[in-house]
Amino acid sequence: MKILVTAKRVPDPEQKVKIKDGALDLSGANFIVNPFDEYAVEAALRLTEKVEGATTRCGEVTVLGIGPKDMSQQLRSCLAMGADRALLVEGSDEGLDSEQVARVIVAVYQRERPDLLLLGKQTVDGESNQVAQLVAGYLGLPQACFACTIEASADGKSVVVGREVDGGTETKRLPLPAVVTVDLRSVLPQSVRNQQTPATHAYPEGPRYASLKGIMASKKKPLDSLDLATLGVTATPRLKLLSLEAPPQRQAGVKVESVDALIDKLRHEAKVI
């Protein structure tokens, strides 16, 4: 199976968000791969490898990053996890809206013709949760968003996806090629099945760490740069971020000493019960 995964870099969510003059102040920001994209890389690797004592590859994973040149660091870390090659389309972090990102992915899809387009369900900074659905709409491909499980069929022609929906889990079958976005639970030990790795195999929870060997190997893996002109992408933005402001801050309240004191506060001060 040939899989194209997308990756964005985002400021580390553990660092405090700084807003200056109505814009995000990224001075001193540490960038990481958007966690959901990292999960998508993990799911793609699980789909394209055979774990039986030793691990052998049985498919190809290409990671597509859209961002500044520096983003090659984050792409290298995806290669170190085990992805086969990476593509970097240069653009600024905040300069591109979902529409432009989607058009880039459509163009790369048309060059690469993967069987599966795998994306994180959302970025943790912009939180738009649009790109995959836009891409599926533009390409006329079936989509399964918010995957907690992915199972490839034995013939490699379809996937069955467990989707986290309000109130439960929906199971949806899609013929390939298709677009899938991954949710948090996609990285649990037995979330991904590919009919190669024994179904009883349990992965460690979470995206894999790069091994030293993986890091060494990543340096020799292809990482090609592309630009919008080469891809023929001329999309204009459809959404503009005009300004950012800090939300109202919540004040810490008081500590109470006992259950009785808590009930008293809730009844007589907060008047909520």
Next chain:
Amino acid sequence: MSNVLVVAEQQHGVLRSASLNAISLGRALVAANGGGTLTALLVGHELGSAAAELARYPVDQVLTVDHPALAAYLAETHAPVVAAVAQQLAAEQVAATATSTGKDLLPRVAALLDAGMASEIAAVVGPRRFKRPMLAGNAIGLVEVLTSRVVVTGRQTEWPAAQPSAAAAPITATAVPPGPALGAEVLGLAQLPSERPELTEARVVVTGGRGMGSGENFKHLGALADVLGGALGATRAACDAGMVPNDLQVGQTGKVVAPELYLAVGVSGAIQHLAGMKSSRVIVAINKNAEAPIFQVADYGLVAKWEDTIEDLTTKLRALRSA
């Protein structure tokens, strides 16, 4: 003036309550455009009772697109229907609540309409300008959609459920062919029936974290939730560990809730969790670690183990209820 189309939701002929939040959002869009008509759309099969229910709310008309091939929700078949109706009505603004269906469907509709989209908006500032939370609720963005047609989803907690209006709106069935399923099919929907109110609408939410230790222990929180008429929530850690079903997850990437009272038990208060509950009116935290970050947002904090407090709290609240 602008025609506004809101996409309502139903399941097995029952109107989903998130549709009422979408109507409030739709009304705000009409107001921001200096007037216009508000149409609520239901897509599916055997929609009669859901449509009648929807018509009780303040919309100018209810449109139904009823077809057996639309019975199960599929983005593939539903998105072309919504896009075609938007075109028929010359609706300049298309909106829905950011439920899992709204999030799945509306961007695909935007693609088919070549329209710009703003996700999970919290306020309508102008016909094309909206406010939306970003960065785990640590920033509020003012955004502008640059296309003439606008697609938005609204964050459910930011849009009150619409109240019924005096007169019922007319219901019209319109025939729009379903889009091709593109080979996609729904094989099943695993839902655990719950007697409790929906997490996103409950007046009280009792949330347990990893500190609860096991799924079995969540029954104590269930009992507390029941005394308060509340819903049960959980952190990612508790869901990932299989203690409770995934759809109980509250947070940036789970459900966003804003109840009158939020009780967090054995929850550390990671930023991703806070993003989903920070707008609750009153927050109570029970945690054995006095340094847990959850105490920084809690109105009332009790440094204690849940084992020593929850049953006592439940018993005393129950006594108060029956008094």
